[in-house]
Amino acid sequence: QVQLVESGGGLVQAGGSLRLSCAASGRIFSNALMGWFRQVPGKEREFVASIYGSVGVTYYADSVQGRFTISRENAKNTWYLQMNSLNPDDTAVYYCAAKPYYRSRYFDRSEYDYWGQGTQVTVAS
Numbered sequence: 001q002v003q004l005v006e007s008g009g010g011l012v013q014a015g016g017s018l019r020l021s022c023a024a025s026g027r028i029f030s031n032a033l034m035g036w037f038r039q040v041p042g043k044e045r046e047f048v049a050s051i052y053g054s055v056g057v058t059y060y061a062d063s064v065q066g067r068f069t070i071s072r073e074n075a076k077n078t079w080y081l082q083m084n085s086l087n088p089d090d091t092a093v094y095y096c097a098a099k100p101y102y103r104s105r106y107f108d109r110s111e112y113d114y115w116g117q118g119t120q121v122t123v124a125s
Helices: none
Strands: 003-007 010-013 018-025 033-039 046-052 057-060 068-073 078-083 092-099 119-124
Touching: 003 092, 018 033, 018 092, 018 119, 033 068, 046 068, 046 078, 057 068, 078 092
Parallel strands: 010 119
Antiparallel strands: 003 018, 018 078, 033 046, 033 092, 046 057, 068 078, 092 119
8 A cells, every 4th residue: 555645845936946855665666657636625626736747758748847846756656846936826725636657737636646745825915
């Protein structure tokens, strides 16, 4: 069984940066699909970014493209979300997610098998 634990959330001023981490216990294959989603109260959980494959192919939501970077360290079973130029609209609970293999609907939360507990990110204006 795979368990995911996020860390790195917190309070930051607009324009600031945070880096989220997601550590997986249990084996995550090197070509697994790893993702980040976020959710605000009253709204559906939305796709933020994903990474997969031995060369680390990445995808981003339009709203974070150019500001956020997803990366991973397979040796540590860990992946990251570097968030720069944060604005109040980025305030949400951020969740990491994983699938043992690639899925073309990488943006669809129903495709992922494993989820972390979430970490709060608050961006003050």
